[in-house]
Amino acid sequence: MGNGRIIAGCLAPHPPHLVYGENPPQNEPKSECGWETLRWGYEELRERIPKDEYDVIIVHSPHWRTYIGTHILAIPEAKSISVDPIFPNLFRFHYDLKVDVDLAKSIYSEAVGKKLDMKLMENPKFRVDYGTIVSCHLANPDWDKPIVSISSNAAAKYFNVEYMQELQTHLGDATRVAIEKSGKRALLLASNSLSHRHFTIEPPIPEDMSKEHIYHHGQYLWDMRMIEMMKKGQTREMIDLLPDFTQQATAETDGGSLTWLMSALQYPKYPAKIHAYGTVIGTGNAVASWKPEVGGPA
Amino acid sequence: MNPEVLKACVVPGQPQPLMVPEQNEGWMKLRRAYDEMAKEIKEANPDVLIIYSTKWLSVIGHQIQARKNPEWTHVDDEWHEYGEVEYSFNIDSELAHQVNEACHDRGLHTRTVDYHGFPIDTGSIVALKLLNPDNKIPAIILSSNIYADRTETVVLAKSIIDALKKSGKKAVAIASTALSNRYHDQMIDPKEDRIHSLKDHEWNLKMLEFFEQGRLEDVSQLSRQIQQEARVHKVTNFKPFWWLSTMMGQTNYLEGKIFEYQPLYGMGGALVSLTPSDRSFGDLEYDEADPENFQGDRNVLKSEGTDSDESEDTGGKE
Ligand SMILES: [Fe+2]
Numbered sequence: 001m002g003n004g005r006i007i008a009g010c011l012a013p014h015p016p017h018l019v020y021g022e023n024p025p026q027n028e029p030k031s032e033c034g035w036e037t038l039r040w041g042y043e044e045l046r047e048r049i050p051k052d053e054y055d056v057i058i059v060h061s062p063h064w065r066t067y068i069g070t071h072i073l074a075i076p077e078a079k080s081i082s083v084d085p086i087f088p089n090l091f092r093f094h095y096d097l098k099v100d101v102d103l104a105k106s107i108y109s110e111a112v113g114k115k116l117d118m119k120l121m122e123n124p125k126f127r128v129d130y131g132t133i134v135s136c137h138l139a140n141p142d143w144d145k146p147i148v149s150i151s152s153n154a155a156a157k158y159f160n161v162e163y164m165q166e167l168q169t170h171l172g173d174a175t176r177v178a179i180e181k182s183g184k185r186a187l188l189l190a191s192n193s194l195s196h197r198h199f200t201i202e203p204p205i206p207e208d209m210s211k212e213h214i215y216h217h218g219q220y221l222w223d224m225r226m227i228e229m230m231k232k233g234q235t236r237e238m239i240d241l242l243p244d245f246t247q248q249a250t251a252e253t254d255g256g257s258l259t260w261l262m263s264a265l266q267y268p269k270y271p272a273k274i275h276a277y278g279t280v281i282g283t284g285n286a287v288a289s290w291k292p293e294v295g296g297p298a
Numbered sequence: 299m300n301p302e303v304l305k306a307c308v309v310p311g312q313p314q315p316l317m318v319p320e321q322n323e324g325w326m327k328l329r330r331a332y333d334e335m336a337k338e339i340k341e342a343n344p345d346v347l348i349i350y351s352t353k354w355l356s357v358i359g360h361q362i363q364a365r366k367n368p369e370w371t372h373v374d375d376e377w378h379e380y381g382e383v384e385y386s387f388n389i390d391s392e393l394a395h396q397v398n399e400a401c402h403d404r405g406l407h408t409r410t411v412d413y414h415g416f417p418i419d420t421g422s423i424v425a426l427k428l429l430n431p432d433n434k435i436p437a438i439i440l441s442s443n444i445y446a447d448r449t450e451t452v453v454l455a456k457s458i459i460d461a462l463k464k465s466g467k468k469a470v471a472i473a474s475t476a477l478s479n480r481y482h483d484q485m486i487d488p489k490e491d492r493i494h495s496l497k498d499h500e501w502n503l504k505m506l507e508f509f510e511q512g513r514l515e516d517v518s519q520l521s522r523q524i525q526q527e528a529r530v531h532k533v534t535n536f537k538p539f540w541w542l543s544t545m546m547g548q549t550n551y552l553e554g555k556i557f558e559y560q561p562l563y564g565m566g567g568a569l570v571s572l573t574p575s576d577r578s579f580g581d582l583e584y585d586e587a588d589p590e591n592f593q594g595d596r597n598v599l600k601s602e603g604t605d606s607d608e609s610e611d612t613g614g615k616e
Contacts, residue, residue, distance in 0.1 A: 066376055067481045068563070081415040086357045088413045117484050123378040125371050127417065151375075158483055158530055198357045200445050201407050281357075 016091030034207030041276020062255030063131030069117030152255035172263025195219030215282030270295025310567035311421025324560030331558035359407030364394035455544030477566030512552035
């Protein structure tokens with residue numbers, strides 16, 4: 001084998017509100033509408049990265065938070081209902097997914113080779129986290145591609161963002177090498193919001209968009225700064241700034257998904273395509289994609 | 299003293315004592331301590347167990363479990379290799395709704411949750427499985443709001459007391475929390491488990507000394523410092539003892555009992571009970587305020603002339 005490659009990497013945030021707004025048959029709660037800018041951004045992302053271009057989706061999720069090492073989903077299939085512990089009124093999603101266990105194990109082995117603490121998740125009764133499910137659903141609502149789900153290690157909380165970035169840099173490298181060896185074409189999803197301060201109350205109609213806006217202007221400014229750098233292809237600078245951003249904007253980048261993605265893509269110098277920016281219960285979210293073949297070599 | 303609450307208990311929320319106690323002598327000791335505490339709770343004969351779990355995080359205020367008979371097969375996110383726990387719990391749905399109303403009366407934003415498949419957290423599962431093995435005592439479970447600080451947490455407990463008074467029920471209050479909460483971040487041989495650092499251990503011993511003397515309110519008053527010294531800052535503050543002490547009437551007039559203290563993958567795992575008593579080291583004058591109502595988040599960065607929609611953000615009665 002060999003010649004596998006990353007066909008695209010995306011910033012693919014996972015607020016369950018976006019699935020709720022979309023009303024797929026798998027989700028029990030039903031909405032009238034809501035968060036269109038972001039949902040249409042995902043539509044555009046799906047057009048830019050049609051599913052015949054990839055064999056597998058690899059998602060790094062801040063909502064599978066592990067404290068001891070990084071864990072990788074390694075059961076061939078998973079079927080259950082995912083109920084969001086924070087927004088159970090919006091997200092009770094019946095999922096039925098397949099996992100590329102070979103690739104999962106190969107990422108695991110490459111990462112172990114880099115001395116990272118890794119664990120395979122092999123319990124068939126395990127419930128897949130909603131970050132993984134939301135990002136994967138919005139990237140490919142047909143669920144007809146296998147996925148690999150990677151947990152986010154809590155190193156940013158236990159040590160600091162710099163330490164976390166070091167770890168995710170190695171994990172991103174390990175992911176890329178495993179993909180190359182596999183011969184497969186992979187779509188990578190970093191499942192995180194940008195600024196991440198929420199409102200602590202919800203309007204009576206959750207999809208009432210007259211109530212939706214950024215929690216605080218300072219967050220907005222930080223989000224715009226990060227997006228500007230994505231648009232200019234300054235991803236190395238963006239990652240250098242990420243510790244400040246994470247702290248100042250209480251950003252969900254603390255989970256390491258974006259750092260992992262940038263490392264796997266080898267810090268693109270070509271511009272990201274920004275499909276959308278919007279807020280969800282006060283948090284800042286961007287849908288963005290990097291396509292190496294369109295953008296040129298990193 | 300709140301006569302509605304018969305006893306306060308502190309228990310760790312990690313799965314080892316429930317699932318793999320045989321892997322480490324200390325974990326087995328914790329398991330036996332749970333069994334002993336279960337007997338003590340049974341003897342107190344409460345109408346309801348009220349659990350505040352630091353492992354159930356919420357954002358939209360606090361959430362209250364209200365499903366009468368939640369059933370599921372649970373696998374821990376971290377220790378999935380331990381296998382699964384089947385559970386079927388007995389929830390006092392009526393009291394959950396009364397607590398919810400009482401919270402609203404004091405300005406808190408809370409809601410009940412009643413959904414099939416709702417992911418009850420590992421800490422609550424461990425507490426209910428081990429402290430209430432035959433499910434005889436109905437329970438309610440409260441989340442820990444990541445944005446809440448002292449006021450919301452104290453007012454939450456006061457609201458629960460209001461609801462207990464109204465219902466005429468007697469409760470045992472259970473805080474599911476570690477003392478020091480730093481894990482070993484690398485996989486260890488379970489036999490080699492120890493408290494992550496000597497400093498964490500020393501802080502744990504200080505807390506246990508206070509508990510043994512019944513000084514729950516003193517621990518509550520020290521919570522901010524403990525957060526600085528012996529806690530990884532995963533959330534805004536170290537809240538469980540604000541809640542637990544308020545449940546007991548914010549007092550040191552308690553009889554403390556340490557059942558066990560052991561490392562749990564590096565964290566401080568302790569089982570402690572506190573029972574109303576005449577014996578006391580005395581209640582002192584304290585620095586922390588004693589709020590009765592929640593006035594809402596104060597948006598300290600809000601600029602003047604912000605439009606009225608912004609008051610939504612403050613979440614409470616202005
Ligand atoms: Fe999130």
